[in-house]
Amino acid sequence: MKRRQVVAALAAGLLLTLVAACGGGAAAPADGAPVTGRVTVLAAASLTEVFTRIGADFEAGHPGVRVVFSFAGSSQLARQLVAGAPADVFAAANPVTMATVTASRETDGTPAVFARNQLVIAVPAGNPRRIVDLGGLAAAGTRVALCAPQVPCGAAARTALAAAGVAFTPVTLEQDVKAALAKLRLGEVDAALVYRTDVRGLRDVEGIEFAQSTATTNDYPVVALADAPNRAGAAAFVAYLLSADARAVLAAAGFEAPA
Incomplete structure (x- = not known):
């Protein structure tokens, strides 16, 4: 009889362990x-x-x-x-x-x-303006969208441009990176500084890496x-x-x- 009781207790303990492993306790934090x-x-x-x-x-x-x-x-x-x-x-x-x-x-x-994330220069597929670095954003007639200075992507963009010694006046300052990218996809600008992840997988946009982007990586x-x-x-x-x-x-x- 005692042996049967011990076996039953062990089986019950094993069952509880399996239930917990299958998710019985997965929905609770450490506390x-x-x-x-x-x-x-x-x-x-x-x-x-x-x-x-x-x-x-x-x-x-x-x-x-x-x-x-x-x-x-x-x-x-x-x-x-x-x-x-x-x-x-x-x-x-x-x-x-x-x-x-x-x-x-x-x-x-x-x-x-x-x-972590890095900036890239977003341009239309085919890169019609042949932009290869930050200096290309300052070319005459090039319309550029940036994030506003107080937004992380805007602060990173200004750091990168300062490091490259490039200055220009953007045609628009957006309140988030998705809005800056939208301006490009709508054809309202020729380029935008956005995160590398924002252009990943898009067929109508290319992302151009530039040297200064690694110095402005955002955590x-x-x-x-x-x-x-x-x-x-x-x-x-x-x-x-x-x-x-x-x-x-x-x-x-x-x-x-x-x-």
Whole structure:
């Protein structure tokens, strides 16, 4: 009888272990709090496509969770957060913008860099103006779109142009990198400085690498907010974003791994 009881106990323990391994505990962060409900993530516009994929993967691994994204220029999102906008997670396109948020709101831990990105010169397919470097943007009659100075892609562009000794007046200053790229795709400009990931996979746009882009690589930090409406969900999303699975998705989209 005792032997049967021991065997039954061992079998029950094995069953519990298998259930946990198959996902029974996968939807909970390290502190054991269950992950349910809505997770609101404010993220840089350049993360739109890759975060949409990562969000879907995260939801698949956490039944009952819904990730809601708000994509815009990092500086715009930072202003919203400083003003008290509710959110669970913030992912910025550079540490400077992240710092404006962490200086005014408490966070659940220190911001962690999860990816890096570089600028390229975006031109129409075929490169009709034969632009090969930053100097080509200053050629007479060339219409260029840049991000506004306060936006991470705009700050990086100005650093690169200063390093190259190139000066010109852009025809438009956009509030996020997607808007700058849209101006090019609509034929309103001849070139735009955008991230390498923004032109990846596009048939109507080419991305031209330039020497100074490596000196202006942007680190992308992420942090969970201490006053997050869904603290467990925020912690779980950040943990997933830093996982090998999410980094593989980021790498496939053209993002570099953190230094």
